[in-house]
Amino acid sequence: MSATALLSLERVTKRFGGLTAVREVSVEVRAGDLLGIIGPNGAGKTTLFNVIAGYYRADEGRVVFDGHDITGRPAHAIAGLGLTRTFQIVKPFGNLSVLDNVMIGALTRLASTREARAEAERVIAVCGLGPHAVARARALPLGLRKRLEVARALATRPRLLLLDEVMAGLNPTELGGMIDLVRRLHADGLTLVVIEHIMAAMMRLAQRIVMLHHGEKIAEGTPREIASDRRVIDAYLGEEFVLAEA
């Protein structure tokens, strides 16, 4: 384990009954990284996030965040340390306004509701949700709910943000906006781990990519290396992708 790792997974295993959803996965994320995670449906990507963020307890292995062993700690305590996540199936506070949703995130670090409201307004503007601030969260279309998911997490001022398919289901305009947003956050110094199926987006964003397959890490490298890795092509990308990229 290198001394500079912000997050390190050490041989993490998670089983559901007889199914091993994540098997002995080791990954390191250094401060300032933007790490991508890819893999076919059911590969164990979301399960890995759930283990890191404290929603599931790892059966084996350790999760270390910023020097703290967070294995088995409750989710809220991990978020309190500055590690937070979004949900693949978005979980807005449906009956509350966009502003209130993001404000609740801001109240993680701020004691005053007035300051939290100001902070929420700032984050909402950064995420391009300004015109929708007073809308009820459940009334938003999917593209905006995905943005809200990111905005709410950002308002907690995380040091590490896990994004679970925040680009899935977006139209091309929304997708472009989301890619820009993630880029900007990264440029501002945020460390991110991003799960995404959209390879084109991943190739443009990630510095490094980890490929999961049947719960195992089968490849890791730069986007270039991943795109030309035989195992990745066979298991996930297919020959068409390689031809299209060439």
Add this chain to the structure above:
Amino acid sequence: MARALARHWGALVVFGAAALVPIVVRDAYFLDSLVLILLWGALSAAWNVAGGYAGQVSIGHASFFGIGAYSAALLGARWQQSPWLGMLVGIALSLAAGAAIGYLSNRLKGPYFALSTIAFSQVLLIVASRWRAFTSGSEGIPVPFRPGFATLGLGHVAWVYLALAVAVLYWGIQVWLEHSRFGYRLAGVREDEDAAQALGIPARRLKVIAVTASAALTSVCGTLWAQYVGFVDPFYVFSVDLSVRFALNTIIGGMGTALGPFLGSILITSLETYLRATLSGVKSGFTGIYLIVYGVVLILVVRFVPDGLAGVAGRLRARRARAHA
């Protein structure tokens, strides 16, 4: 100040009217109704802290009502203690029982939680009605009337102002829940526990705190009610009817709104008082009639104003605001 007035005009009207009534009306029957409206309103507000603001719908809050009622009645009847001391004992017991119920809400969700709260109140009913040596069993216990504030032996007018003070306090607690950090985070827990935890919110702890506070607030009103009515009957104070009433007043008035429980209480308590007066010749099955009335009102509210009476007031205000814009 003007903003606060604009936001809380409904509360000002309701509580202001209640404060003025005893000055102009001396009719004991009318004042009695007013005390009950305020007490049932405060009780529904107490229920709202758990059911509306924390999303933990209990149908067993009669448990805490009964604990408060019995604590004061037993201490008064058996040991000649002040009901205020009984109130404190009731609060302590309800805090413990509320924490247990709150803990349960982390294990059981939705209907399972609601059912377990009913079961809890039924267990207390059995204990209170069977433990003859201590509670006088199913006969119930009279609460001695000893004039004075220290013994809560008050006249009608004094009771109106005491109930009003409690009502305003409980309303204020709810308003605080709408504007405080704790309240915002609790709303997050109510809406989605997983998402709340991702924001660093200790969801389970917040739920337990809310349910426990709700229990203690209910207990205080149980004590007051016992002193006001002067008699504690186990089949009444631990009844499911009573638990349903707290919930129903709030649902009809508007869950998770500060004024809703009081609006619901005004509607339901007046209706009930009216029916009691008009149907006083009819001997049998009052409770049955009230259930039908509850049911009809509930259906009408769910059909026409799903966010409750307070929701209607909110919409009227929004319309006025637009008209002025």
